[in-house]
Amino acid sequence: MDIKGIRELFPILNQEVNGHPLVYLDSAATSQKPVQVIEAVEQYYRKYNSNVHRGVHTLGTLATDQYEGAREKVRRFINASSMEEIIFTRGTTTSMNTIAQSFGRENVGEGDEIVITYMEHHSNLIPWQQLAKQKGAVLKYVPLQEDGTISLDDVRKTITPQTKLVAMAYVSNVLGTINPIKEVAKITHENGGYLVVDAAQGAPHVRVDVQDLDCDFLAFSGHKMCGPTGIGVMYGKKHLLEKMEPVEFGGEMIDFVDLYDSTWKELPWKFEGGTPIIAGAIGLGAAIDFLEEIGMDQITAYEHHLAAYALEKMSEIEGLSIYGPRKSEDRAGLVTFNIQDVHPHDVATVLDAEGIAVRAGHHCAQPLMKWLNVSATARASFYLYNTEEDIDKLVQGLAKTKEYFSDVF
Incomplete structure (x- = not known):
């Protein structure tokens, strides 16, 4: 990979923050955007701002072609069998809530089990909490191993014939753990359940093939994979989507409206009520073009390299605790950590003064923080535009942080 050439495509990286060249290590929160997407x-x-599907004029046709063209790019990117299986949403959170309140509401009953893990982002936890409360279902958790991974033996023990839904992150946004989704899908289906995959941290970093994974639903967000904010994807197997009712009603998603009843359009449009996120979808399509030109396998390999380099360098810092798998091949390109006796918000503040952007807090994963026995952590997350030099600057910044707080106390 030509990292220097790639970095030049991201205008935001060519600036100083607090008098230092920007080192952006917060891509797990949102990635930067290349010029192609912008x-x-x-x-x-x-040039062709117009609504889609409605007008027959030239601009409307151009906009519709680009919008639906982006849907085909998404279909290809995740290897869905049909464009009808690709629903544009506002993001992973919207997708998960739609699955819970449409498919879940119709298919989960009293006493049924919903299985998730301790590592889930709130957007893949709270919708299932609420569904369980609504339906009288039982919410169960797959336990974590000491290194923040899951074992398939535990998955087999937790999932039972009473399990209706399993919801799991492809990649943890805190631990970096890459979960064995294909194997979990097999276990889920053997017990008659359905698997929902949160790929918000997976789709930007690893190759996603929904047919090979055999997941029933999958969701991800454009802004974490070089695309715009406000656009996401909900994938579902066609035969499941066809039976589901929309949860948002209005224009665009209807077929026929009478005074007292209405019918819905066919897939995928019955789930896309109102004016859709046209610019966002077009931007997401451009982001997919960009990522595919580089190659997802190359991106994955490079991030494993960065993770290995970061783990090696950061492990040398006395008093620094690292969470998640210690083998770089078992994790995505992020490192979550704490410095002894220094609050992560203070760590992030000192690093920011050096022009280094990291995330600090509970990362929308409070149950996982409790499992880790911490209130918050700091997180450095890498993407295809980061370098070993970025990690070196992070390590130098952490050394300054330790020095500063040792002087203070």
Whole structure:
């Protein structure tokens, strides 16, 4: 990979923050955008801004072609069998809530089990909490191993014939753990259940093939994979989506409206009520083009390299605790950590003064923080535009942080 050439495509990286060259290590929260994506969104607004599916004029046709073209790019990117299986949403959170309140509400009953893990982001936890309360279902958790991974033996013990839904992150946004989704799907289906995959941290970093994984639903967000904010994807197997009712009603998703009843459009549009996120979808399509030109396998390999380098360098810092798998091949490109006796918010503040952007807090994963026996952590997350030099600067910044607080106390 030509990292220097890739970095030049991200205008935001060419600046100083607090008098230092920007080192952006918060891509797990949101990734930066290459010029191709910025220009694709700009061109829509400059040259063919129009609503889709409705008008027969030239601009409307151009917008519709680009919007539906983006859907085909998503289908190809995750290897769905049909464009009808690709629903555009506002993001992973919207997708998960739609699955819970449409498929879950119709298929989960009193006493049924919903299985998740301790590592889930709140967007893949709270919808299932609420569904369990609504339906009188039982919420169960797959336990974690000491290193923050799950064992398939525990998965087999937790999932039973009473399990209706299993919801699991492809990649943990805190631990970096890459979960064995394909194997979990097999166990889920053997017990008659359905698997929902949160791929918000997976789709940007590893190759996703929904047919090979055999998941029933999968969701991800554009802004974490070089695309715009406000656009996401809900994938579902066609035969399941066809039986599901929409949860948002209005224009665009209807077929026929009478005074007292209405019917819905066919897939995928019955789930896309109102004016859709046109510019966002077009930008996501451009992001997919960008990632595929580089190659997802190359991106994955490079991030494993960065993770290995970061683990090696950061492990040398006395008093620094690292959470999650210690083998780089078992984790995505992020490292979550704490410095002894220094609050992670203070760590992030000192690093910011050096131009280094990391995330601090509970990362929308409070049950996992409790499992880790901490209130918060700091997190450095890497993407295809980061370098070993970025990690070196992080390590130097952490050394300054330790020195500063040792002087203070």
